[in-house]
Amino acid sequence: MRFMVLVPANPQSEAGEMPRTDDLEAMTKYNEELAKAGVMLAADGLHPTSRGAKVRFDGPQRTVIDGPFTEAKEIVAGYWIWECASREEAIEWLERAPFDGGIEIELRPIFEPDDFGEQLTPELREANERLRAQGSARG
């Protein structure tokens, strides 16, 4: 099972400041643990929202809104993708992460083709995955 772990932004990450050295060391050590256990498939950090943009959709209209965005709690600053045998294993790994100060880290299972069950016909499933693959090839 794959999981995405979403790490929220904070004022420092939004200001484009690098984490403190000891925080960075703790996180590097944690990432090494994840990699050594064969759990981590991917991990990335995101630039502050000042370098990003939003596009608003309203009927035929498209409005581009440049960053920065203010609601820091809802801003994602980074993510991991993990491969675990169960939800419990993913939670167990997340509990070992070096976070503090009341921060809440979200863990979400990634859809696998089988999760859609009967509702996704083979044709739909195929079309869906083709679209996704085209997306990832472009990205």
Next chain:
Amino acid sequence: MADDNRGPGVLSSATDRAIDAVWRIESARLIAGLTRIVGDVSMAEDLAQDALVAALEQWPQAGIPHNRGAWLMATAKRRGIDALRRRVALQRKHALIAHELRVLEQLDQPDLGAGVEEVPDDLLRLIFMTCHPVLSREARVALTLRLLGGLSTPEIARAFLSSDGTVAQRIVRAKRTLSEARVPFEVPGADELGERLEAVLEVIYLIFNEGYAATAGERWTRPALCSDALRLARILVGLMPREPEVHGLLALLELQASRLRARIGPHGEPVRLAEQDRARWDHLLVHRGLAELRRAEELSRALGPYTLQAAIAACHARAVSVERTDWPRIVALYDALAALTGSPVVELNRAVAVTMAFGPQAGLELLDTLLQEPALSNYHLLPSVRGDVLVRLGRLAEARAEFERAAELCANHSERELLRSRAAACER
């Protein structure tokens, strides 16, 4: 901080699942650390499992401790001390207690328990032990899945379509063999490292392959086994980052696993590479496989067998279609692989690549030289591939006979059905 959320009020089944997860994460390191201390893998596993039972009894009431690994290690050590003290007391009259006393002395040192992580090579030592050539291949596979993969005996039995009793016996015998042969708990020295590492890689590859193309049974793939093998290969890369073939094996497994879901049709039937919808390949795994291949190639200019196979898989992964695949490069890679391994199965695959690169006539000539090969005389893929080439040459009656022969030789239900339908398709 987390302990507060997991007090006594939590449902026991949820706690059981959480303890399962802890076991999956900690068991290999725990068993490895204990094997170093007590010098016996069987006793180490017993102690580790006793500690797990203690966790099942105590954690639901007392709450889950903050550092689970250290708790399990300390508990296992304490039980080890008790067991050894009892044994020493019983044997006091005999002269056989020197070893036990030495182990007791080690267990009593307080710093050993805390330091599971401080001896990173323990895990590597354990892998070399469970993949030791003194064991049969089946025993290596079962013991590696059990001690390093954290799988239970029934899980291993299910994966290999065997009975619990057979697998349990195989594991007990394997542990006894290791102890009778006095296999040391160590990473082999430079003189035998190459050979011993080959055995380790082979075990992981065997596990993956049984999941990727099940040799028997109803189902064509068993993805859970592929995941177990991938996890072991990823762990091994972390333990031996300077060994090119370790990266080569991981590259190969990531690339092959990227095709897993495209290899199965909507009704569970196998789908061959040529007919696979490449949009269904797992692009995250393709990306990881290509990165591992680059690392293997950077570490050594002479590519080993797994790196060569990964390079071949990479040619497919990079191609948008069968037609636009770099077949001449695949033929060249198979040339190198055949020179390295001398394996008739590699020659067979090379013939397929030659067919794609230089036409069916060239492929058929190669295949005909393999008909005398005793190692392939009962291998279903030879007539199956030959049938393919004959179809391309328009020789349908001969092709049909080949597919029928292939179906007779094939032990996997889904694959046999595919071969029968291909035979039937030749009747037009």
